[in-house]
Every structure is written in C-alpha cells, then in structure tokens.
Amino acid sequence: MSTSAKKRNFPLDQVRRHLEPGPIVLVSSRWRGNENIMVMGWHMILGFSPALFGCYIWEGNHSYAMLRQSRECVINIPTLDMLDAVVGIGNSSASSGINKFHEFGLTPEPALSVKAPLIRECYASFECRLVDDRQIDEYGLFIWEIVQAHVAANPKCPQTLHYRGEGEFVVPGSYVSRHSDFKPQNL
Amino acid sequence: MSTSAKKRNFPLDQVRRHLEPGPIVLVSSRWRGNENIMVMGWHMILGFSPALFGCYIWEGNHSYAMLRQSRECVINIPTLDMLDAVVGIGNSSASSGINKFHEFGLTPEPALSVKAPLIRECYASFECRLVDDRQIDEYGLFIWEIVQAHVAANPKCPQTLHYRGEGEFVVPGSYVSRHSDFKPQNL
Numbered sequence: 001m002s003t004s005a006k007k008r009n010f011p012l013d014q015v016r017r018h019l020e021p022g023p024i025v026l027v028s029s030r031w032r033g034n035e036n037i038m039v040m041g042w043h044m045i046l047g048f049s050p051a052l053f054g055c056y057i058w059e060g061n062h063s064y065a066m067l068r069q070s071r072e073c074v075i076n077i078p079t080l081d082m083l084d085a086v087v088g089i090g091n092s093s094a095s096s097g098i099n100k101f102h103e104f105g106l107t108p109e110p111a112l113s114v115k116a117p118l119i120r121e122c123y124a125s126f127e128c129r130l131v132d133d134r135q136i137d138e139y140g141l142f143i144w145e146i147v148q149a150h151v152a153a154n155p156k157c158p159q160t161l162h163y164r165g166e167g168e169f170v171v172p173g174s175y176v177s178r179h180s181d182f183k184p185q186n187l
Numbered sequence: 188m189s190t191s192a193k194k195r196n197f198p199l200d201q202v203r204r205h206l207e208p209g210p211i212v213l214v215s216s217r218w219r220g221n222e223n224i225m226v227m228g229w230h231m232i233l234g235f236s237p238a239l240f241g242c243y244i245w246e247g248n249h250s251y252a253m254l255r256q257s258r259e260c261v262i263n264i265p266t267l268d269m270l271d272a273v274v275g276i277g278n279s280s281a282s283s284g285i286n287k288f289h290e291f292g293l294t295p296e297p298a299l300s301v302k303a304p305l306i307r308e309c310y311a312s313f314e315c316r317l318v319d320d321r322q323i324d325e326y327g328l329f330i331w332e333i334v335q336a337h338v339a340a341n342p343k344c345p346q347t348l349h350y351r352g353e354g355e356f357v358v359p360g361s362y363v364s365r366h367s368d369f370k371p372q373n374l
Contacts, residue, residue, distance in 0.1 A: 016352050017353070020209070020229065020349075021351050021357045022207070022208055022209010022210070023209070041207050042207065042231050042232050044231040045243070046229065047243075054241070056234075090369070091368065091369055139234075139241075139330070141241070143326070162349070164208050166366055167367070168366065169365070171359065171363060172349070172357045173360015173361060174358045175356070176357075177356075179354030180354070181354065182274070182354040186277055
C-alpha cells in the first residue's frame with residue numbers, strides 16, 4: 001500500500017482507462033459526520049466529457065441512503081495488496097457500528113470537491129456528484145459525474161481485482177497493446 | 188478457437204460470473220436479413236433475476252439502429268486467441284459493405300430465442316431482448332434482459348480481454364478464491 005503519496009491530478013476524459021477494464025471499486029461516502037465504504041462491482045462508464053459513470057447500488061446496503069442523501073461519493077480502485085481489506089469490507093456492515101477505515105487499516109483523505117473522503121491506499125480515486133437519480137427506484141442505478149480524478153503514476157499496470165462471484169477474483173496478468181493497429185478515431 | 192462445440196446451457200442468474208469482471212464483448216445483431224458485429228466495453232450487470240444487463244451504444248455505430256429496431260442482440264465474450272478479429276472489428280464498419288463474420292473468420296450460429304446469431308468462436312454467448320429503451324436518447328443506455336445463456340465448460344479461466352483505451356488490453360493472469368472468507372449471503 002505504498003502508492004498513497006503518488007496520486008496526481010488526472011484528465012477527467014481519460015478515466016475510462018481505469019474503470020472500463022471492470023475492476024471492483026471501493027465507494028466511500030460521508031453523510032452527517034459518518035463515513036462509510038462499500039465494495040461495488042456493477043458499474044460502467046457512460047460518457048467521456050462530461051465524465052459520466054453509472055453504478056448499481058442495492059437498497060439494502062448501509063451506504064445506499066448515505067449516497068442518495070449526500071449525492072456525493074468517491075470511487076476508489078483497490079489492488080491485490082488490499083485484498084484482505086476488500087474481502088473484509090464486503091463481509092461487514094456499518095450498521096454493526098464499526099468504522100471500516102479503522103477496522104481495515106485504511107486512511108481517509110480530504111477530497112477537493114466533495115465531502116466524501118478519498119481512500120489513501122487506493123492507486124486511483126474519482127470524486128463524484130450524483131447527476132441523475134431518476135433510475136434509482138426502478139433499477140438501483142445511480143448516474144454520477146466524475147468531477148475530480150486522482151491517479152498514481154505508478155504502478156503502470158495495477159493489479160486490480162475483478163470480481164466473478166462466489167468469492168473469486170480475476171487479477172490482470174499481462175497488458176497487450178495493439179495501438180498501431182487502431183485508427184485514431186477508434187482509440 | 189476450439190471452444191466452439193462445448194457451449195452449454197448456463198443458469199441465467201449466474202451470468203454475472205462472466206460479465207461482472209468487465210471483459211469487452213462482441214455484440215451480434217440481425218435486422219432485415221443483415222447481420223453485424225460490434226465491439227463494446229461499456230456495460231454492467233443490473234440484476235440477477237431477471238438477468239438484466241445495461242450497455243452504452245454510440246448512435247454513430249452501424250449496429251445502433253439494428254439493435255434499436257430489432258430489440259434483440261447476442262452478447263458474446265471473446266478471448267485472447269481472437270484478438271486479431273476483435274481489433275479488426277473495432278476498426279471497421281458494416282457501412283463499408285463488409286460482412287464481419289466472413290471478413291474476420293467468425294461463424295454465426297442460430298440462437299434459441301432471438302434472431303441475432305451467436306458467435307461460435309466465443310466461449311460464452313448471452314441472448315438478449317431489449318426491455319427498456321427509455322434511457323437511450325439521453326444516455327445511449329440500452330437495458331436488456333438476458334433470456335438464454337450459453338457458456339463453454341472449458342476454459343475454466345478464460346483469457347478475456349479488458350479494454351483500457353489507447354489500443355491497450357488487460358488480460359487475466361490469475362484467479363484468486365476467497366470463498367471461505369465470505370458470508371454465504373455476500374457471495
């Protein structure tokens with residue numbers, strides 16, 4: 001968890017480079033003085049500029065009301081070295097009274113544009129504001145605009161965690177570039 | 188591309204095991220006698236049962252009108268051995284008159300419940316019907332119900348392709364199980 005100090009401002013129209021591959025993310029929230037973290041795997045990019053991001057959140061999650069009422073969150077991307085924390089967070093609830101930052105050794109850091117905290121140990125953090133809540137009741141679908149992006153320069157090839165259900169994760173092994181085979185407009 | 192003969196019926200409420208990790212997919216369509224394939228990376232699971240799946244499709248894609256009018260598609264998951272075809276499809280358009288199945292050595296196979304074809308060479312194929320078109324105009328967001336699922340028994344750990352923009356793909360290296368650390372209701 002040594003990438004914490006290296007996060008830098010990152011272009012909003014390029015956040016797809018980190019979210020489109022499909023990693024699970026840690027959603028941090030803050031509402032009325034309480035902070036929380038949840039694990040989330042059902043999400044997608046919805047636009048480059050503005051940088052739109054959609055995700056499904058189950059109403060049974062403790063974070064659901066905090067996110068809906070605060071209308072803000074931070075989407076943080078964890079890596080393999082954080083697997084214990086990820087599994088722990090995914091199997092606990094703030095309704096039991098625990099503080100997940102403290103319980104799982106994570107560090108909240110102030111964001112620039114929202115009150116929800118960044119998670120220092122994650123290599124990438126995206127500050128979000130809720131821009132459309134009309135699909136929440138029917139689909140649990142929150143549509144966010146990413147308003148600030150922070151990404152560490154290293155690692156170049158982060159060991160993100162991709163969830164496949166049943167407690168199993170897929171971890172990247174190699175990065176393959178076919179850049180020269182693409183037409184510029186298709187990159 | 189030897190998994191073609193091995194696809195079997197797969198439980199609809201478990202399709203998240205293949206789509207949640209975030210692979211790019213090949214969307215096959217059929218409308219008025221024409222078949223087409225497009226590459227797509229912006230998608231998410233939206234529900235277990237019914238098995239709901241959301242995806243973004245740009246209106247500039249030749250497939251856009253075919254999908255919107257036929258209200259059907261098949262979502263096929265390619266693997267690393269198909270990278271040439273994936274890059275080729277991503278950099279060509281049916282508007283040029285080419286047949287992408289023929290051009291890229293892929294084999295259409297009849298689906299069970301939709302007219303769009305399965306792609307034989309993909310290890311997994313999910314037949315879909317459009318169930319909600321109300322978010323298309325504003326967000327390009329198609330919401331589908333997966334009505335048939337076909338998945339090969341092997342490979343157990345498919346070398347799916349996860350796109351990160353700029354012509355670069357992430358490929359799975361390892362599968363990590365923490366099944367025993369999960370509460371049953373959280374799997």
